[in-house]
Amino acid sequence: xxxxxxxxxxxxxxxGQYKHIQVKxxxxxxxxxxEIGRTAHRVAYTPGTVNEISGAYEETDLSSExxxxxxxxxxxxxxxxxxxxxxxxxx
Amino acid sequence: MSYIGRQNLGGAYRQLDDISxxxxxxxxxxxxxxNSQNVTVGDVNQIILSLGGVIQxxxxxxxxxxxxxxxxxxxxxxxxxxxxxxxSDNGGTVTPTDLxxxxxxxxxxxxxxxxxxxxIAITTSGDVxxxxxxxxFNESSAxxxxxxxxxxxSSMFFVDGGNDAVIFNGGTSNFAxxxxxxxxxxSGLSLTSGYGIQGGANADRASINLTSGSDGHVKxxxxxxxxxxxxxxxxxxxxxxxxxxxxxxxxxxxxxxxxNLGVATEHKAIYRKIGDIVVVYCDxxxxxxxxxxAQATALSGLPFTCNDDYFQQNTRVxxxxxxxxxxxxxxxxxxxxxxxxxxxxxxxxxxxxxxHLFIYTTA
Numbered sequence: 001x002x003x004x005x006x007x008x009x010x011x012x013x014x015x016g017q018y019k020h021i022q023v024k025x026x027x028x029x030x031x032x033x034x035e036i037g038r039t040a041h042r043v044a045y046t047p048g049t050v051n052e053i054s055g056a057y058e059e060t061d062l063s064s065e066x067x068x069x070x071x072x073x074x075x076x077x078x079x080x081x082x083x084x085x086x087x088x089x090x091x
Numbered sequence: 092m093s094y095i096g097r098q099n100l101g102g103a104y105r106q107l108d109d110i111s112x113x114x115x116x117x118x119x120x121x122x123x124x125x126n127s128q129n130v131t132v133g134d135v136n137q138i139i140l141s142l143g144g145v146i147q148x149x150x151x152x153x154x155x156x157x158x159x160x161x162x163x164x165x166x167x168x169x170x171x172x173x174x175x176x177x178x179s180d181n182g183g184t185v186t187p188t189d190l191x192x193x194x195x196x197x198x199x200x201x202x203x204x205x206x207x208x209x210x211i212a213i214t215t216s217g218d219v220x221x222x223x224x225x226x227x228f229n230e231s232s233a234x235x236x237x238x239x240x241x242x243x244x245s246s247m248f249f250v251d252g253g254n255d256a257v258i259f260n261g262g263t264s265n266f267a268x269x270x271x272x273x274x275x276x277x278s279g280l281s282l283t284s285g286y287g288i289q290g291g292a293n294a295d296r297a298s299i300n301l302t303s304g305s306d307g308h309v310k311x312x313x314x315x316x317x318x319x320x321x322x323x324x325x326x327x328x329x330x331x332x333x334x335x336x337x338x339x340x341x342x343x344x345x346x347x348x349x350x351n352l353g354v355a356t357e358h359k360a361i362y363r364k365i366g367d368i369v370v371v372y373c374d375x376x377x378x379x380x381x382x383x384x385a386q387a388t389a390l391s392g393l394p395f396t397c398n399d400d401y402f403q404q405n406t407r408v409x410x411x412x413x414x415x416x417x418x419x420x421x422x423x424x425x426x427x428x429x430x431x432x433x434x435x436x437x438x439x440x441x442x443x444x445x446x447h448l449f450i451y452t453t454a
Contacts, residue, residue: 015454020396020422024343040343042362042394044422052351052387052425052434089421 004030010040012072018085019076021045023069045069047077047085057086104177105130110160111172119165122158125176129158132176140174142166337366345371345394347447351387352437353378358444362394364453369395371449379442386434391423395453404429405448411439419451 011024022044029037048059059082062070107130110121123130132138135149143166147153153162166172213219229235234253241247249258289298300310308331309321319328325338341364347354358374371393401419406426408415414429424447426435 015396016398020454022395024341027344040341042343042345044393044396046396046421046423049350049391049421049423052389053385 002032004033006030007041009066009068012068014072014076018047018088019078019081020047021069021073021076023066045073046089047082048089050089057090104175107174107176109172111166111170114166114168114170114172116167117165119162121160121162123155123160123174123176124158130176131155131158137177138174139177140172142172143170339367340365343394345373346392347373347375347390348392349377349388349390351385351389352381352440354390355379355442364395367398367452367454369393369397369449369451369453371451372447374444374446376444377440377442382438382441384436384438386436388435388437388440389423389425390447393419393422393424393449396422397451398454399452401449401451403449405450406445408440408445409443411443413439417447417449419449424449 006028008026008028009023010026011022013022013024014020015022022042025041025043027039027041028035045060045062045065048057050056051058060073062073105125108124108127110123113121123132132155135153135155138149138153138155138160140147140149140153140160142152142162147162151163153160155161160174228237228250229252236252237250238246239248244260246258247260250256251258287298287300289296289300296312296315298310298312298315300312302308302310307323310317311319319326320331321327322331322336324333324336327336329335341362343362345360345362347357347360354375355378356376358376360373360375362372363370373390377388397419402416403419404414404416406415406417413435415435416427416429418425418427426440427433428435
């Protein structure tokens with residue numbers, strides 16, 4: 001009897017005028033390759049954040065995220081979108 | 092004693108009615124009758140006929156056509172007559188003896204619907220099974236009902252041909268006067284369109300109505316009034332507009348993190364999304380260092396982005412006797428001491444266990 005845990009991206013959403021990216025990942029628990037449980041895990045990304053210490057605006061680094069997320073960010077986060085978001089959080 | 096030769100075959104061996112009264116020496120044709128009813132034979136050789144005590148040769152001395160017996164020579168008046176019709180299976184028509192036809196004597200596929208009585212009741216104790224092709228009841232699409240009885244219920248399953256309804260536990264499709272029944276039906280009965288499943292009686296009836304066309308909703312009715320429906324937009328309660336429609340529900344986990352102080356242990360981090368309202372909770376222990384005075388205690392990693400700025404005071408940090416206000420914006424949360432309006436420092440959070448509850452809306 002082998003218990004395994006797998007993760008799979010089930011949904012990627014681009015929401016709002018600032019094109020925030022919301023990623024839903026399903027965590028699948030299997031016993032002998034038969035699914036016995038599934039839960040959702042969520043994370044959301046904005047184009048950038050303000051560093052609390054330096055006060056500098058830093059673009060979000062998605063290099064360690066899933067390739068699908070990176071691809072969508074490259075499309076959705078245009079210069080105009082990134083500028084608009086930066087203006088919002090730094091104003 | 093055993094029988095030598097061909098076995099006797101079943102059938103009627105009947106004596107023709109006496110026709111000798113019609114003998115006049117000129118009339119050759121006479122009608123064959125048994126008990127005053129016309130009879131026929133398929134073959135002339137099925138008749139043994141005697142005139143004046145002399146057996147006549149079939150086909151030579153007489154012939155038959157239908158129920159007409161024709162003598163070659165007209166019998167003279169006063170001649171005696173008798174004739175026997177013989178049963179046979181080698182040609183010709185035979186009238187079998189009552190209750191003498193067994194199943195094996197009937198050819199396969201020979202019994203057609205036209206040969207069945209208009210009312211048939213199968214009352215044998217054995218089972219009746221069907222293992223052929225399709226079984227179609229009311230193939231002519233007429234207003235014909237179909238029902239199955241159970242022990243104590245004469246209409247446990249009832250197909251109402253006139254109203255295009257299938258009814259369980261009741262023989263009527265009129266719910267205004269019906270008893271406790273469950274009904275699957277087309278439009279035109281108690282609901283106005285589409286199909287549905289309906290149970291109960293009178294004003295207490297409940298139903299699920301599957302509407303058709305552009306409406307295309309699933310409606311739930313309780314006590315004969317709609318209480319909710321599913322539309323393409325979600326679950327509508329109390330109305331059918333977007334303001335009354337719950338379009339999403341989701342629950343799951345998230346991973347709180349901090350860019351500057353960070354989380355050492357995540358004890359619990361869950362979320363519930365109901366429509367566009369997001370309720371987020373986490374129970375975490377912050378890293379113990381750096382424990383300096385930098386105002387860098389923000390959390391990130393919210394499961395849904397916040398579409399506005401929300402300020403809430405649902406935070407407890409162990410060892411801190413402060414009223415802490417959380418500012419939720421985007422996907423991050425920063426914390427401020429309500430008393431002095433100063434952003435919390437890492438030294439105030441470092442190494443402490445904290446519980447946070449955030450409620451906000453998302454796009």
